[in-house]
Amino acid sequence: MGLSRRTFLKTTTLATSAFVIGFYLPSTARAEEDSKGAIALQPNAFIQIDPDNTITFLMGQAEMGQGTYTAMAMSIADELDADWDAVRFKASEVKPVYNSVFGPFMLTAGSTSMSTKHLEMRKIGAAVNAMLKTAAAQRWNTDLSNVKTTKSQAINIKTGAKLTYGELVSDIKTMSVPEYPKLKDLKDCELIGKPTKRHPSEAWAKVTGKAEYGVDVRMDNLKYAAVLHPAVFGSKIVSFDPSEALKRNGILKVKQIPGGIAVIAEHWFQAKEALNHISVVWDKGTFASISTADLKKEYSDLLKKPGASMRKDGNSAKAFKEAHSIISAEYEFPFLAHAPMEPLNCTVHHTGTTAKMWTGGQMQTTYRDDCANILGIKPEAVEYHNTLLGGGFGRRGAANSDYINDAVFTAKDEEWPIMTLWTREDDIRMGNYRPMYKNKARVALNRFGDITAFEATVVGQPVVKDTILGFLFKDGVDWAQWDGLTDHPYSITNHDMQSHSPSSPIPALWWRSVGHTQTAPMVEGIVDEAAHKAGVDPIAYRISMLDDLRCIKLLVDVKRISDWNNRKKEKNVGYGVALVKSFGSLVAQVAKVRVTDNDFKVEKVWCSVDCGFAVNPLNVENQMISGINFGLAPTKYSEITIKNGEAEQNNFYDYLVTRISDAPDIQVSIVNSGEKIGGIGETAVPPIFPAVANAIFDATGKRYHSLPIKIS
Numbered sequence: 001m002g003l004s005r006r007t008f009l010k011t012t013t014l015a016t017s018a019f020v021i022g023f024y025l026p027s028t029a030r031a032e033e034d035s036k037g038a039i040a041l042q043p044n045a046f047i048q049i050d051p052d053n054t055i056t057f058l059m060g061q062a063e064m065g066q067g068t069y070t071a072m073a074m075s076i077a078d079e080l081d082a083d084w085d086a087v088r089f090k091a092s093e094v095k096p097v098y099n100s101v102f103g104p105f106m107l108t109a110g111s112t113s114m115s116t117k118h119l120e121m122r123k124i125g126a127a128v129n130a131m132l133k134t135a136a137a138q139r140w141n142t143d144l145s146n147v148k149t150t151k152s153q154a155i156n157i158k159t160g161a162k163l164t165y166g167e168l169v170s171d172i173k174t175m176s177v178p179e180y181p182k183l184k185d186l187k188d189c190e191l192i193g194k195p196t197k198r199h200p201s202e203a204w205a206k207v208t209g210k211a212e213y214g215v216d217v218r219m220d221n222l223k224y225a226a227v228l229h230p231a232v233f234g235s236k237i238v239s240f241d242p243s244e245a246l247k248r249n250g251i252l253k254v255k256q257i258p259g260g261i262a263v264i265a266e267h268w269f270q271a272k273e274a275l276n277h278i279s280v281v282w283d284k285g286t287f288a289s290i291s292t293a294d295l296k297k298e299y300s301d302l303l304k305k306p307g308a309s310m311r312k313d314g315n316s317a318k319a320f321k322e323a324h325s326i327i328s329a330e331y332e333f334p335f336l337a338h339a340p341m342e343p344l345n346c347t348v349h350h351t352g353t354t355a356k357m358w359t360g361g362q363m364q365t366t367y368r369d370d371c372a373n374i375l376g377i378k379p380e381a382v383e384y385h386n387t388l389l390g391g392g393f394g395r396r397g398a399a400n401s402d403y404i405n406d407a408v409f410t411a412k413d414e415e416w417p418i419m420t421l422w423t424r425e426d427d428i429r430m431g432n433y434r435p436m437y438k439n440k441a442r443v444a445l446n447r448f449g450d451i452t453a454f455e456a457t458v459v460g461q462p463v464v465k466d467t468i469l470g471f472l473f474k475d476g477v478d479w480a481q482w483d484g485l486t487d488h489p490y491s492i493t494n495h496d497m498q499s500h501s502p503s504s505p506i507p508a509l510w511w512r513s514v515g516h517t518q519t520a521p522m523v524e525g526i527v528d529e530a531a532h533k534a535g536v537d538p539i540a541y542r543i544s545m546l547d548d549l550r551c552i553k554l555l556v557d558v559k560r561i562s563d564w565n566n567r568k569k570e571k572n573v574g575y576g577v578a579l580v581k582s583f584g585s586l587v588a589q590v591a592k593v594r595v596t597d598n599d600f601k602v603e604k605v606w607c608s609v610d611c612g613f614a615v616n617p618l619n620v621e622n623q624m625i626s627g628i629n630f631g632l633a634p635t636k637y638s639e640i641t642i643k644n645g646e647a648e649q650n651n652f653y654d655y656l657v658t659r660i661s662d663a664p665d666i667q668v669s670i671v672n673s674g675e676k677i678g679g680i681g682e683t684a685v686p687p688i689f690p691a692v693a694n695a696i697f698d699a700t701g702k703r704y705h706s707l708p709i710k711i712s
Helices: 068-080 113-140 166-172 200-208 268-277 292-303 316-321 364-375 402-411 424-429 516-534 538-544 549-561 617-636 685-700
Strands: 008-011 019-025 046-049 055-059 088-091 147-150 153-156 162-164 223-228 236-241 251-257 260-265 279-283 308-313 325-333 345-351 354-359 382-386 418-421 437-445 451-460 494-500 573-582 585-596 599-610 665-670
Touching (some): 113 147, 113 166, 251 268, 292 437, 316 437, 316 494, 325 516, 345 364, 402 418, 437 516, 451 516, 538 549, 549 599, 549 665, 585 685
Parallel strands (some): 354 382, 599 665
Antiparallel strands (some): 008 019, 236 279, 345 354, 437 451, 573 585
16 A cells, blocks of 8 residues: 555654654545545654664553553564664654544544554554665665665665664655555564564563653652542532641642542642541432432333334344244343552643643543643643553543543642542542443244344443544444444344433443443353253354354364363363454453352463454463453452442452452463454453353353352
């Protein structure tokens, strides 16, 4: 693909001698039509080369532990022939050049970093490499064929002369960029496709504590703030008395903000303790009488009513009327907190017509613009610094900017830079949860045991409505309600799928793997029930229901690595399988589960993954292991319950997550199908829910349709 209709941005750093390049490449998903109907090309990435031969990759994607920095840098460095150990990368500024595939804003979500940018990054590296070779050939007055590049330097094959990339900076500044940069064959790549550890600069910075997360931000005269939030969702402040809090050591100011009451102090613990000395009168509103049981009753009533249509094809009514047998089930999934390791935080310094902010965020443009709007200044007047993220899972992509807004309102018009830090309790009790769902599904089977019709209803709060991803809420249907359900991989002729989107003052947000958290257990659970009803092996049954060869090959692979046909039969031990297609990738898992008394232990998980092509196989394997362990928490433990309008859970002692003792032995097999590259950061999460539930059925003969699974 050529770089036609490109625009090149060649600018200098403050030192005026560095070369920075970012250019526009075709991207259909981000294209706009110009007046002549041609595709308008969008910008995407930068490389900076300094005269001292330092090469820096500026990353628009957030690094939250998913390995994006390393994988994206591999894609550039391999084509550039850069010295891998010597390259550097840092978070970019907020600029349109780094916008997401989702729209005109920066966003790290949906496992799209590599799937949408890998090829573009390679082209950037290849184009700059071609320019450097040309510059070196001109310096040496030799043919281009006599120049090779390696480890950030050009070498004259005939004479052995060498020039570093930094020494060629002045030459390439005025050079035309190649129209069609030639990419390496994958077999010739030294990094791409090879298992590669995290880049040394990232890994060692984290090991030595030099890596900067949001909570690490320090500067002169920095103050700290804690916020007293309402306990009941939707409640408002009637009045408050801060007099006792203001008497305490280190307290500088107490102020009401839209999110609650902020206390500013010399040290954060002083601010946190002062919250206990503020007298507040709350208007708790009508939600104060609502508990989880009430919400379940509301959702159950909605299940009985017609909803918004998600998918309707064929004639399901006729199929069910003619069915040889019918399987039906109801499913319940609770609210889930994200619980990232690093507490939510944001530092803001308001200086009149300008401001600076520091945070680890997945929505850089949104956070910067919200900051500007609150402060009444232009977005360009906000200097945004995106630090490393101590875990995200969707929580640092807060569509309502809750913890960001707290920080900005707290720092507004104050003389100091202020770090506003939420407690773990704030995060777990204040919402922005994966929604609670109550669903039902039923399938019709013919006399051969094949599924002829699939009906389903999903009830749950929408997550994209009224957000920057609002275009994914269509005709009353939320993306998280249909994703993985209406586009399931099985060959079924008749469908009737509906949804309901109840509202409540509890904020709902995307959670790692989004809608698949509730659709995967339903689809893979009821398909497994159909296999059992038909008396057919679960893997063989799935294969018989599939037309997609990729899916079939992946099931064959997971069958192979798990030695499925020879699995050992033991009392109270079961094996379950699941296949989920999400974010452009396929993942199949087999779980081995041992049930003892009122508990169960996932002992082993075999995982086969096809993401098209594994740019970094080691990172793909790590993300599979990560996703499986992450998904075990809501399978066995995690849930948020509501009592009298409040979340009952507070911290990790009662909102339980996976412990080391829960971690199973995990074996990962990567299948490179050669198809378009898909996402990887979220794709291992959905299959573990039904794989475990199906394994428990295999062990006990009892089906569990709700999470977390509570053995009784």
